[in-house]
Amino acid sequence: MASIDSKDIHKIIVACDAGMGSSVMLASQLRKQLKDTGVTVEHTPVNEIPADADVVVCHSGLAARARVSAPGKVLVPFQIFLGDPAVTKLVATIKNGGTVDA
């Protein structure tokens, strides 16, 4: 499984089906939480995850497609849109240092 050290995370992509709805919402939440860390957070459709993404965040229902469109990337799947522990943990890891597996 791919993993990445928190120091190497510069760009997080939040992906959803159309890249216009839920991903925008979660991306703006993440952006606020990561404001002081210098990590950029962007949102895209799950079929168009850019190559320079370090970590991909998407709902577990779309994880299979994310794996196809961004093979080998660190993927953080989550299940609930508000306060999911997988997302909380990602933010904590970036802030406190550590390794993100997935």
Added chain:
Amino acid sequence: MAETYTPPVYGTGVKATIQRIGGHLAGMIMPNIGAFIAWGLITALFIPTGWLPNAALGAMVDPIIKTLLPILIAYTGGRMVHGQRGAVVGAVAVMGVIVGSDIPMFLGAMIIGPLTALILKYVDKFTEDRTKSGFEMLVDNFTAGIVGAVMAIVGMWAIGPVVRVVTTAAGNAVEWLIVNNLLPLASVLIEPAKVLFLNNAVNHGVLGPLGVAESVKHGKSILFMLESNPGPGLGLLIAFLLFGPRPLRPSTPAAMIIHFFGGIHEIYFPYVLMKPRLILGVIAGGAAGVFTFMITGAGLVATPSPGSIFAYLAVTPKGGWLGVIAGILVATAVSFAASSLLLGFGRGEKEEPPEDTPQAAADTPEPAADAPEPAADRVEESGRVGEAGDNDRETQAQPVAKEA
């Protein structure tokens, strides 16, 4: 660990493929929603039966829906396949379909845009190695021009007529469902498809293009409201707030606001996926909503996107608010009642210690008392939902199975 909480999704094959195809269909429509809304506003305001009838301004209604929107769709579809060049030839080719038809050719645009771009992609591959240095621009411009022109002719003579037959048949099928009071059954397919993240594919890929054809003919269409009704999701979230697993309750008010006012329906899908039998609740709510829309003759002028109450009210034709609002309220009430029943009105939740943090919510999505239920859900579902239920289980079974 992220892994233990969110296990990898199985069923990569069929489900992901359907999602991906649906994603492409919706991907041609969704970037252009702003144009749809502009058209909806102009229509609602300036047509003879609108709020501010104005013949001069109303003259924009027809060209926008019949020419501009299909061009935008074909352009976007072409761009998805072959970048800017694909977009241009897609837009050119769709003109044949548009001119050869008197109904809005959305389906035609969704076919010919990507198809023409694909052809150009192969032509480009062919000419790339054979073009002499210095002639690239000449070759590029003329291959695009020729492919575009030829496909416009093909569109007018071949694709247009076929799509017209398909659109007419689909329209007649919908008419038949309405006449026989069967339209509410659509919810049995639509609601499970929604929570599997096929919401955009269903609404923008299938129902929207059919709805527009109907809307142009009759001034409104019920098809816009089959998938996008925010009522069923709202009812489900209210049921979760009152009777759901305690750890999940605190997150529901914010989810309701995002869902009902913001129109992001995705926010309620996880709640269904955690308690799969609740799909019956949203199906009941959806069907009740459709039934109400049907008997009140409700319809919308354009597709409400996102499915927010504000978007609904903005594209409701003059005088149509009663039916539209009634349908949303009925859907909410029925979905709430059915979901509450399916949640056992919160019985079995009392013994749990009150845990309010989202962390706790995650670790115990299903209280231990509920562990035997998934099996029952599967039986219920496969009976009611049919093939969509099969896909359901792949995703749903996992978080639950872990708890058991």
